[in-house]
Amino acid sequence: MSTTDAATPETLPPVSTDSDVAINAKPMAEPGFYDSLASSVLAGETISREDALAIINASDLDVPAIMAAGFRIRQKHFGRTVQLYFLMNAKSGLCPEDCSYCSQSKVSNAPVPKYNILQRDRLMEAAKLAHERGAKTYCLVISARGPNEREMNAVESIVPEIKAKYDLDICASLGLLDREQADRLFAAGVDRINHNLNTSENYYGHICSTHTYEDRKQTLENVRDAGMEMCSGGIIGMGESHDDIVQMAFDLKELGVHSIPLNILNAIDGTPLEGTQAMSPNDCLKALAMFRFVNPDREIRIAGGREIHLRHMQPMGLYVANSLFVGDYLTTKGQPPQADYDMIRDMGFDITTNIEPVAR
Numbered sequence: 001m002s003t004t005d006a007a008t009p010e011t012l013p014p015v016s017t018d019s020d021v022a023i024n025a026k027p028m029a030e031p032g033f034y035d036s037l038a039s040s041v042l043a044g045e046t047i048s049r050e051d052a053l054a055i056i057n058a059s060d061l062d063v064p065a066i067m068a069a070g071f072r073i074r075q076k077h078f079g080r081t082v083q084l085y086f087l088m089n090a091k092s093g094l095c096p097e098d099c100s101y102c103s104q105s106k107v108s109n110a111p112v113p114k115y116n117i118l119q120r121d122r123l124m125e126a127a128k129l130a131h132e133r134g135a136k137t138y139c140l141v142i143s144a145r146g147p148n149e150r151e152m153n154a155v156e157s158i159v160p161e162i163k164a165k166y167d168l169d170i171c172a173s174l175g176l177l178d179r180e181q182a183d184r185l186f187a188a189g190v191d192r193i194n195h196n197l198n199t200s201e202n203y204y205g206h207i208c209s210t211h212t213y214e215d216r217k218q219t220l221e222n223v224r225d226a227g228m229e230m231c232s233g234g235i236i237g238m239g240e241s242h243d244d245i246v247q248m249a250f251d252l253k254e255l256g257v258h259s260i261p262l263n264i265l266n267a268i269d270g271t272p273l274e275g276t277q278a279m280s281p282n283d284c285l286k287a288l289a290m291f292r293f294v295n296p297d298r299e300i301r302i303a304g305g306r307e308i309h310l311r312h313m314q315p316m317g318l319y320v321a322n323s324l325f326v327g328d329y330l331t332t333k334g335q336p337p338q339a340d341y342d343m344i345r346d347m348g349f350d351i352t353t354n355i356e357p358v359a360r
């Protein structure tokens, strides 16, 4: 009897050739087009909005050339390093806002956990886990329009303890902040605030009516003026146009944000965006690459939705992005951390917890 365990044809799973992803095979760009754009960016020039649109509108057949050109830019600023972030949903559900993509909003029927800000021991346990998983940054998130006094006090008191015990940067995502709140968080040792622009100013009214794009921008300006780093990105795949995505990329550049998380809409059942058509993996890659060309020296993170939209092409995203969330997202599952570590290692990249902020 053979000792090999090769499967016989009868035992192989059926091969599926079905695909809901149509390849966009429109005409390719002139040879060398993306490479010459990358050379301009590497020489310190800002690409035009037309060129940014050309990247995101490109033929799928151009994706290898786009990723190779984008990798040159990534390589210059971040080498082969990958930074890991760990998300902690410190307060879930219960949000009075109506963001249509969000499972925690007042208009969502998604069955998400609902709890007020967690006790200190739970937040410290999560910080320990973030440290053990090799994360550089612990992201404390609450679902809220903005923090109330109790939530401010909880964050102010736990941040020094986490930083004293674990070698972690702290990013807080607490909703809208006024200048006084931003000053208090800076004084408590918060390194960075996350507050996503989410989409363009033009499209903002389609995804939220309880606050404005301008409110979000003002929060980021308060964060910047208080002396903290700004983490701000968005969500693609919500029905916006490519112009909207390009506009957001340039707005983030103009604001000078340090870190850009790019989510790909996970259209959660029970949210108003349930059933929204998914983006193809190639479209996700082109959008990620466009952000790298527009924001060459900024940290770009493939955030929520990467597993379900990039699927087998997840590793390619790291040719232009340089960071990931490890573990679960706020209300949805991520892939197991070991799968991320394996992917990073197989690509010949290294996890880093020690990277100097880029010059601004």
Ligand code: SF4
Pocket (backbone or CB within 6 Å): 095, 096, 097, 098, 099, 102, 103, 104, 105, 106, 142, 143, 144, 145, 175
């Ligand atoms: S403010 Fe934040 S938590 Fe609240 S609905 Fe909008 S995205 Fe969700």
